Amino acid sequence: MTDTATFQTTAEAPREAGFGDYVQLLKPRVMSLVVFTALVGLLVAPVGLHPVEGLAAILFIALGAGASGSLNMWWDADIDAVMKRTARRPVPSGRVEGGEALAIGLALSGISVVMLALATNLVAAGLLAFTIFFYAVVYSMWLKRLTPQNIVIGGAAGAFPPMIGWVAATGQVSLEAVLMFALIFMWTPPHFWALALFMKEDYHTAGVPMLTVTHGRKSTRAHILVYTLLLVPVATGAALTSIGGPLTLVVAVALNLWFVIGAVRIWRRDEAVAEDDKYAVEKAVFRFSLLYLFLHFAAFLVEAALKPYGLGGW
Amino acid sequence: MTFRPEHELHKRRFGRNLGLGLTLAAFVGLVFALTVVKVTRGEPMQGYDHVVQPGTAKPEGAP
Numbered sequence: 001m002t003d004t005a006t007f008q009t010t011a012e013a014p015r016e017a018g019f020g021d022y023v024q025l026l027k028p029r030v031m032s033l034v035v036f037t038a039l040v041g042l043l044v045a046p047v048g049l050h051p052v053e054g055l056a057a058i059l060f061i062a063l064g065a066g067a068s069g070s071l072n073m074w075w076d077a078d079i080d081a082v083m084k085r086t087a088r089r090p091v092p093s094g095r096v097e098g099g100e101a102l103a104i105g106l107a108l109s110g111i112s113v114v115m116l117a118l119a120t121n122l123v124a125a126g127l128l129a130f131t132i133f134f135y136a137v138v139y140s141m142w143l144k145r146l147t148p149q150n151i152v153i154g155g156a157a158g159a160f161p162p163m164i165g166w167v168a169a170t171g172q173v174s175l176e177a178v179l180m181f182a183l184i185f186m187w188t189p190p191h192f193w194a195l196a197l198f199m200k201e202d203y204h205t206a207g208v209p210m211l212t213v214t215h216g217r218k219s220t221r222a223h224i225l226v227y228t229l230l231l232v233p234v235a236t237g238a239a240l241t242s243i244g245g246p247l248t249l250v251v252a253v254a255l256n257l258w259f260v261i262g263a264v265r266i267w268r269r270d271e272a273v274a275e276d277d278k279y280a281v282e283k284a285v286f287r288f289s290l291l292y293l294f295l296h297f298a299a300f301l302v303e304a305a306l307k308p309y310g311l312g313g314w
Numbered sequence: 315m316t317f318r319p320e321h322e323l324h325k326r327r328f329g330r331n332l333g334l335g336l337t338l339a340a341f342v343g344l345v346f347a348l349t350v351v352k353v354t355r356g357e358p359m360q361g362y363d364h365v366v367q368p369g370t371a372k373p374e375g376a377p
Contacts, residue, residue, distance in 0.1 A: 016327075
């Protein structure tokens with residue numbers, strides 16, 4: 001925006017973007033989860049990286065995630081504008097132009113992939129490139145508005161960071177990396193569908209084929225239970241590999257038991273009961289699901305930290 | 315037509331420029347540190363400077 005153009009703006013017009021608006025474009029809250037899980041993937045790997053290489057790897061994985069967030073905001077500006085939760089994002093609110101978000105997304109994608117290749121290895125960089133492509137093109141552009149399984153597919157993009165962290169250190173994909181991926185992949189649907197149950201109006205207004213809209217809320221409750229049950233063998237299985245140990249197994253069993261109990265409670269409720277208590281159980285399960293993922297990865301990390309003292313691991 | 319220096323717009327633009335400047339400075343610092351680490355370790359490097367490299371020379375008769 002030029003100085004001249006500034007004079008033409010009115011009180012109602014969106015203000016010119018500040019640096020923070022461009023940071024918002026990268027979805028910093030999602031990035032914080034990416035940083036944490038990628039860091040765990042990198043630190044629990046059997047091969048150590050130099051701290052500077054490790055720092056660079058985490059930063060560029062996070063930057064890649066931010067780039068895909070920016071591309072997503074560019075593409076989804078129309079539906080973001082009609083949803084309460086997303087209407088104040090930089091693009092739908094008019095603070096940042098769609099073209100800027102696209103340019104920033106593309107530029108940061110290139111920088112993050114090339115720099116990750118230089119800092120670590122080509123396999124990790126290839127996985128990061130695929131993750132960006134998957135989230136921006138396969139999920140955002142193609143399947144998000146096409147299928148109610150959008151959350152399941154989108155979950156894959158969010159599941160890659162710990163695998164990339166692992167590959168950045170080791171140079172190859174192994175069972176542990178696949179299980180860390182599977183843990184987030186299977187966790188995402190119950191996490192988001194619990195949110196969708198008590199944020200129903202938003203998705204409905206935007207016309208996004210959320211499971212709650214296309215298959216009904218009863219079916220969504222059943223889906224939450226099924227995915228939570230499928231999560232159990234993945235989470236406990238991960239605890240039995242080289243990244244796990246007795247502590248991780250205890251944490252996994254306790255967390256999964258809790259999560260399954262929550263999912264069963266959601267499944268047994270109907271809409272009338274849920275509306276009576278303002279979706280208290282759904283909200284509690286959603287909040288717990290955040291803790292679930294954090295504690296799982298924290299357990300992997302603690303296990304790895306204890307190993308040098310002969311305490312962690314099998 | 316000129317703006318007064320204390321205009322809110324200038325503050326916002328300064329903040330934006332400062333943020334970008336610090337980000338670029340951090341990026342330069344990171345690339346420099348990465349370069350120092352890679353060069354100091356020097357594992358995958360072998361300069362092809364028209365000098366015979368005994369390490370890469372094939373033994374006679376090798377395919």
